[in-house]
Amino acid sequence: MSMDKLEKRVIISSLLLMGLFVFSILYAKSRYKSNVPECLPYDKAYTEPKINKLDEKTYQVFSVASMWQFQPSEIYIPVGSEVDFYLTSKDVVHGFNISKKNLNMMAVYGTINKTTVKFTEPGVYDIVCHEYCGAGHQNMHAQVIVNYPTAK
Ligand code: CUA
Numbered sequence: 842m843s844m845d846k847l848e849k850r851v852i853i854s855s856l857l858l859m860g861l862f863v864f865s866i867l868y869a870k871s872r873y874k875s876n877v878p879e880c881l882p883y884d885k886a887y888t889e890p891k892i893n894k895l896d897e898k899t900y901q902v903f904s905v906a907s908m909w910q911f912q913p914s915e916i917y918i919p920v921g922s923e924v925d926f927y928l929t930s931k932d933v934v935h936g937f938n939i940s941k942k943n944l945n946m947m948a949v950y951g952t953i954n955k956t957t958v959k960f961t962e963p964g965v966y967d968i969v970c971h972e973y974c975g976a977g978h979q980n981m982h983a984q985v986i987v988n989y990p991t992a993k
Contacts, residue, residue: 878946878956887927887953892916900924906948907931909977911968912941920963920988928954935981936972947972 890912893901898921905912907930918924928937930948937946939958946954960966970981 878954881927881953881955883887884890885949887929892984898922900927901927903927904937904983905929905931906935906937906970906981908933908975909970909981911935911937911970911981912982914983916983916985917989918960918985918987919962921959922987923957923959924985925957933974934972935970935974938969938971939966939985941966944973960985960987965989 852863887903888905889903890905891903892913893903895901898919899914900918900922902913902916902924904926907927916924926937926946928946928948929952930950932950934950935948937948938944938956941964942958942960944956944958946956948954964987964988966985968983968985970978972978974981
């Protein structure tokens, strides 16, 4: 029994297409240095929000989302800083979006998500919750303030 010619073509073209998808992801990852968020085990859990300064240009931000705020709500850093964002939630699922940096993460109770962002331009970067989380959802935001003396 031989395979239908058309069937063979369909199988080959879908394999090629899948290959193209995988290639595109890997290409985008290296070309645009986009950081795919990682999920860390919860045994390194933190409950308190904090900002650690590792050196002049390297920071860790331990962000805690809850109804309806992000803590810390104002993050002051100098331009050129690289920031490791750690993210968790105290209650429901929240979103964590910095549209200017094309960053999109979820804050989930019992898990920690992490990603690294470099801020090469001064300015105020809004962090907004983009996952509906209840009555105060639309007021849930924070700011990364790069080389600005005060929040806007
Ligand atoms: Cu938190 Cu929407």
